[in-house]
Amino acid sequence: xxxxxxxxxxxxxxxxxxxxxxxxxxxxxxxxxxxxxxxxxxxxxxxxxxxxxxxxxxxxxxxxxxxxxxxxxxxxxxxxxxxxxxxxxxxxxxxxxxxxxxxxxxxxxxxxxxxxxx
Numbered sequence: 709x710x711x712x713x714x715x716x717x718x719x720x721x722x723x724x725x726x727x728x729x730x731x732x733x734x735x736x737x738x739x740x741x742x743x744x745x746x747x748x749x750x751x752x753x754x755x756x757x758x759x760x761x762x763x764x765x766x767x768x769x770x771x772x773x774x775x776x777x778x779x780x781x782x783x784x785x786x787x788x789x790x791x792x793x794x795x796x797x798x799x800x801x802x803x804x805x806x807x808x809x810x811x812x813x814x815x816x817x818x819x820x821x822x823x824x825x826x
Contacts, residue, residue, distance in 0.1 A: 716786045716791050717787070717790060717791055717794050718786075718787070719778045719779050719780055719787050719790075719816070720778065720816050721790075721816060722807075722808035722815070722816050723794060723797075723806055723807050723808045723816075723819055724807045724808070725797070725798060725805060725806050725807070726804070726805040727803075727804045727805060729804070730804050730805045730822070734805065734822065735805055735807060738771065738805055738806075738807060738820050738822050739807055739809075739810065739820060741771050741820060743771065744769065744771035744772060744773045744820065745764065745769040745771070745772055745773065746772075746773040746775065747760060747761065747764050747772065747773070747774055747775065748775040749761070749774065749775060749776045749777075749789050749793070750775060750776075750777055750789075752789070754788050754789060754792045757776070757789055757792060757793075758792055758796060761774065761792075761793065761796060762796070765800060765802055765803065765821075765823055766802070768823075768825075769823060770822065770823055770825060771820060771821070771822060771823070772820070772821040772823060773809070773813075773818060773819075773820055774793055774818065774819045774820075774821060775814060775817065775818050776789040776790045776792075776793045776817065776818070776819065777789060777790065777817045778790065778815075778816055778817040790816075790817075793819055794819075797819065797821050801824075802823050802824050803821050803822070803823060803824070804822050804823070804824045805821070805822040806819055806820060806821040806822065807819065807820055808820075
C-alpha cells in the first residue's frame with residue numbers, strides 16, 4: 709500500500725505531472741479528452757481504491773478519469789484517497805502523465821491519467 713510522507717497534497721491542490729518524452733500537446737489533449745474510462749473511488753478504503761486503480765491501469769485503457777474527491781468529508785486533515793492517487797500515479801511505470809480535471813469536470817477532485825500502451 710502507498711505510504712504517505714511530508715509531500716502530502718491538500719484538498720484544493722491541482723496536479724499537472726508529465727514524465728520525460730510527454731509533450732505539452734499531449735498534456736493538452738489529455739485535459740480535453742472525452743474518450744476515457746471513468747472510475748469512481750468514493751466510498752472505498754485506500755486499500756480498496758489502490759487495488760481498483762492498479763487493476764484499471766493494467767487493463768489497458770490509454771486514458772483514465774479517476775474520481776477521488778477533494779477529501780473534505782474525510783475525518784483526517786489529509787485527503788487520503790487524493791494522496792494515494794497522486795503517489796500511485798507519480799510512481800507507476802505505466803503512467804506517463806496526469807493532471808487535475810477542468811473545473812467543470814470535477815477540478816481538483818478528479819484526475820486524468822495517460823497510460824503507456826504495451
